[in-house]
Amino acid sequence: MYRVSVSSGMLALALLPVWTDGAVAQIVAPPPVHVSESKSVPTASPSSAPSTPALTLPQALERALAANPELSAARREAEAVAATIRQAGVIPNPNVSMAVEDRRRDTRTTAFELSQPIELGGKRAARVAAASRAYDTAQAELQAKAADIRALVITAFFSVLLEQERVRLANAALSIAQRGTDIAGRRVMAGKVSPVEETRARIAEAGVRLESQQAASDLILARRKLAATWGGNAMGMQAAVQVDGNLNSLPPEPSWDAIYAQLQDAPLMQRARTEIQRWQAQVDVEKSKRIPDVTVSLGMQRNNELGRDQALFGVSIPLPVFDRNQGNLLEALRRADKAGDELAAVAIRLDGELAQAYTTLHNAREQARVLRDDILPGAQSAYDAAARGFEFGKFSFLDVLDAQRTLLQTRTQHLRAMADAYAAAAEIDRVLGVSASASFNPSK
Template sequence: MHPKRIVVGSLVLLAWALPAAAQLAGDPPVGRAAAVPTVPAAGTLLTLEKAVDMAMAANPSLRASALDIVIAGAGRRQAGLLPNPTISYTTEGTQRGTRTRTFELSQLVELGGKRRARVELAERDSRLALAAASVARAELRADVTAAYFNALGAQEQVRLAQTSLDIASKARAAAEKRVAAGRVSPVELSRAKVAESTARLDLSQADGELLIARGLLTAYWGQAQPGTLALVEPVDELAAVPSLEDLRTRLAGSPQLQRARLQVEREEAQVSVDRAQRMPDVTLVVGRQKDEEMGRTQTVLGVSLPLPLFNRNQGNLQASLARADKARAESDAQQLRLDQTLTSTYQRAQLARDQVRTMRQEILPEAQRVFDAAVIGFEAGKFNFLDVLDAQRTLLQSRAQYVQALYDSYRFSAELGRFADAGTGATNTNRITP
């Protein structure tokens, strides 16, 4: 075979490989998120659904998860490629009439199903990247929901503090009337003014906590200045949480457990790759040798095969088998941990919902009636100001307990949604007025 023919054959092989390279070069570049929803203007209403949508579109962690999927897809493409052939040229001797020139073309042939095992592992990595993205979305949804209800609770604390200030002002006005009429000591007015100043300080602190809570919420979609967004409270009647048995059934299909199962499959695929590596690969050689002194050429054929005397990939295989066992143990531990978390969160959610109903239907109306009666009785001279302060303190404590119970109910419902789609009762919007 003439050396030019060997070169031509090599060019043919290169031309055969060019379409794959052209396909890679023609792939669109991976960029940042294409569109980010418009941030609501200051003073506008922000629903939970809008907050979640904005975080899903603009959160950097989700963009990183999407790029992990692209990376895994590229690895899958690379895993299916064949080894490149090798062209070699050697010469023996330096004198023109006595030297021997050899042209060789060698090709590595993978044995033992290495390429198939490698592709299977890359496919498992792709599925694992998709599962990780699902977990990231579920975690982000739960985090944004919790942050939303945290800010909503802070917003309710501001409203409660404002109500407390109004109540204290009302009590102070009643004390001024009684002191002006000479019916009580000026000490009662001093007490009322202290209570009003304390309520004003509480309002200032509640405003600061609301600003912090809004900042934590808006950070999920990259908004540096939280502004004065008004959060919309869920419907008056809290939606029913599914039963614990139903939630456990949904838990089996949760993104966390799906990722754990795919991790086990991925490690098992790695075992197949390391097991296939025990089989040595064959290198086939074909070429042409020309002896210029004798003026003759001859075909060169060869095959090379490494002898697996020492390295049979036994260490990597043992490690991959141990990693597969570890992945199974971690999957079982994840199942147990999620089941325990689901059970405790469900019980806390039920307790919080019961507290909300009790506070809303019994305690708050009665505390309001007691306070109104104390103020009226104080103005009529039937009660002293200590009775008014005691009724005021009971009413404010009841309102604070109600807001905390309401926040806990929403927060635990959001935690349930982290592992199973339990809903948060926030599909419609309305005001909740204690």
Template sequence: YLSWVARAALCVPFFVQTAWAQSLGLDSALATALAQHPDLRATVLEREAAEGATQQAGAWLNPELSTLMEDTRQATRTTTIQLNQPFELGGKRAARISAAQAAQGQADLDVVSRRAQIRSQLMAAFHGAAVAQERVRLSDELGRLSTQAREAASKRVMAGKVSPVEALKAQVAEAQALSASTVAQSDWRGAVAQLRLALGDPSVKFDRVEADLERMPSVGAWEPLAQRLEASPAIARAQQEINRRQALSDLERARRMPDLTVSLGAKRDQQLGRDQAIVGLSLVLPLFDRNQGAILEASRREDKARVELEAVRASVEAQATQALAQLGSALAQAQTLRDKVLPAARQAFAASTKGYELGKFGFLDVLDAQRTLFEAETLALSAAAQAYQADARLLELLGEPTPTKD
């Protein structure tokens, strides 16, 4: 019997590779998700909207053209044409541009964070489908062995070598194997649905996934954890939120200074028959509204962003520590099962099967060895699934891992 790791890469009965069968690899799945996922496309559009907001923030205030007519009689009419140009004082325009640029930086980080989330979800769903696919293969193999055992037991009963009870036990074992196969196929369909959701493109067609379950994640890629935390998308976004709030606070302080409006124009007096130039200045007097409330609000929201950064950092560190511990535990369990448990279980099953054919062991010994072998195979798959899930969670929390040197 080949190991479950090696068998994952082989052609299996349930997933027959025919001319029409389509397989899905991890690289193509990631490319599809990053190109087609609607959540990522929506985040990219939001970033482009932020670019427009930054462009708008740098626009100058428009002038105002006004006309005024006094008296409706042409002989005594006075007509005034005036151009009013407001000028922002106190650095409002620069502060507004800084706030827009900070918001744009946050939108850029949102795209990075969303990409990490989509990669994480895709990798978790892909490896979940790969594990479910391998479980289907194992259940089919168990069903095949159970059928062979039932046939062998029936022949021995007909030959009068064993009790008819053993044939009944073999039939029960075969029925249980068929039931397990039905459950495994149902789990596979559920895993495929999750993978299609993670792809973000329901039109992608595939019948099986191409996964090398022998390539397990590495704990070393996420260490040291303290340095990896600095690259966390969530922490970077929280830090950028502080920068944005600081820029908004500066903008509200700049708004304390009233704007200056310069007026230029001409006045035509029909009765006197002459034109007069008009020059004027206007300034709002900040006697009652000095923007105190908006400044207080912006300052408190800036303080809130600093507190939220501490909370986000603590949360990411705790979750990353837990995921890293889960990854290490799953890898250790998978290695123990692969190196020690599975070889012994295969040897015991082979020995019991041979002994049963020679009449040295009873059928219960064969069933027990068979059950032990497939339980060990299932545990190995579960350990691999936990390792992939923990690695995907670390990817979402910390961003891309550090490449390991071979």
């Protein structure tokens, strides 16, 4: 399963004291999580800010499904296998032969002969059936690869969306920390607070600056991964990829019965079944080879010594005494048995992966909901109360820092829960197929 993570460095935002000249003002809390096209996202340098329109998830999927190199290779493989069906249906070519007896013209005998092999035992039909089953397997592999690419794009898209939000919060926090350091210095010079407060402010600013730089670096890496899904240059495309989406939108949670019913139609299950059919068709091919083919020949012979032409007619039939294709037949039978075992193994593996992804999706959704509806409002209220109380001298500055740390930790946990939810939804999408769970979209 693909995973996106949130750096624990966001906890450094908990040390952001902000003062005013007359009284201690409330520390500005980060606004609700939302990324839109109208908001620019800072990166490592101002010159690297993306200038192209923000990319939505459907657009990213369209790019990847059209230009991903691995998916293109799978398409080429399916096209190549399709050509084998045409080749399997052709009949053997005829043979033309000439024989000359005696070097002397007067007694020379010259023979011309045309021979045509005739396949018996249904060889051509068996070859066509085997090639058709191989084409079905290639198509199932193409569908499975498309599902993998779709899941990869969804995870990479949400990773960029998450890192954009981290950069925005980190840069906003850095601006607050810088302002707090400046005000703390002026209050120390005025003798209103201890120099320790200025030291705390500078330490907080340094920590937030490191977090801002780390967030900008992580955003570049996330953009490179997303651009790589459609074959974009890793070093040249990262600045051009900006995504548009709403981090408050959770992926839906379908019922277990609904998604489990689709498991039998998953691309990997279809591939395993078509692999069984392919080797069963190959068994028929090997069985047909046990029946020898007949070669019919027709020609004319000129005998100069007798001065006349003679017609030639012949039939050639191999005798299956030693080679009855027994080894190839046994191999095909064992390959068919192996394909049956692989189908059972794939079914067990996909069942476990689907159950794990569904459980992760359920837990992540529940965690994100509790954090958003219950814990975040409480942490925000506690922070507001601590800030107001400190302003009126009822609480110490450490109380404000603790409340702010709790608030920002909760926001970080909420982002991590959202990331886990979308990663699990993408995994379900990968297991069930490209169009199995297309209902979720973080761009909405």
